[in-house]
Amino acid sequence: MVIDEVLKANEEFVANYEGSPMSHLPQKKLAILTCMDTRLTCFLPEALGIGRGDVKLIRNAGNTIVGEDAIRSIAAAIYSLGCEEVMVIGHTDCGMAGADANKVKAKMIEYGIDEAEIDKVDLTEWIGAIPDEEQNVIETVEKIKTHPLITDKVPIHGLIIDIVSGKLDVLVDGREN
Numbered sequence: 001m002v003i004d005e006v007l008k009a010n011e012e013f014v015a016n017y018e019g020s021p022m023s024h025l026p027q028k029k030l031a032i033l034t035c036m037d038t039r040l041t042c043f044l045p046e047a048l049g050i051g052r053g054d055v056k057l058i059r060n061a062g063n064t065i066v067g068e069d070a071i072r073s074i075a076a077a078i079y080s081l082g083c084e085e086v087m088v089i090g091h092t093d094c095g096m097a098g099a100d101a102n103k104v105k106a107k108m109i110e111y112g113i114d115e116a117e118i119d120k121v122d123l124t125e126w127i128g129a130i131p132d133e134e135q136n137v138i139e140t141v142e143k144i145k146t147h148p149l150i151t152d153k154v155p156i157h158g159l160i161i162d163i164v165s166g167k168l169d170v171l172v173d174g175r176e177n
Helices: 002-016 041-048 069-079 101-110 123-127 133-146
Strands: 031-033 053-062 085-091 157-159 168-172
Touching: 002 053, 053 069, 053 133, 069 085, 069 133, 101 123, 133 157, 133 168
Parallel strands: 031 053, 031 085, 085 157
Antiparallel strands: 157 168
């Protein structure tokens, strides 16, 4: 199992690591909402020039707002942890672009989830399927900016990163508020 590999890697890490205390506050005073895509794991921080302790990194499927959880994390980053800017960073070739709710439903049923429970939600919305990566970033920025619990004093930027080259393009410049 993968857990065995993880525990072994952690044991080796701890044996060779000399840690030092760090603040839990983001040194760059930045919160980033991005995708959980595995290709971003080390790639995004390197492409942005950020390191451990620099930012609050919030990840979910498709870097989108479904329900309140991402908003709650952004609010915590602003009001409890001192973030003064927010970036929504989408990426090209996102697996959530065009995600098929019917395929997800079939897989859920295969795993034994009761179809009646599945039918209680709008599965397309619930899984966060997005029609287009760039439009999703723009809409997510707008959802954050217009949420009644998010201040308009914090710039909300929207960017997209090319998953191959690492090039960032600004889609919404929060400095223009």
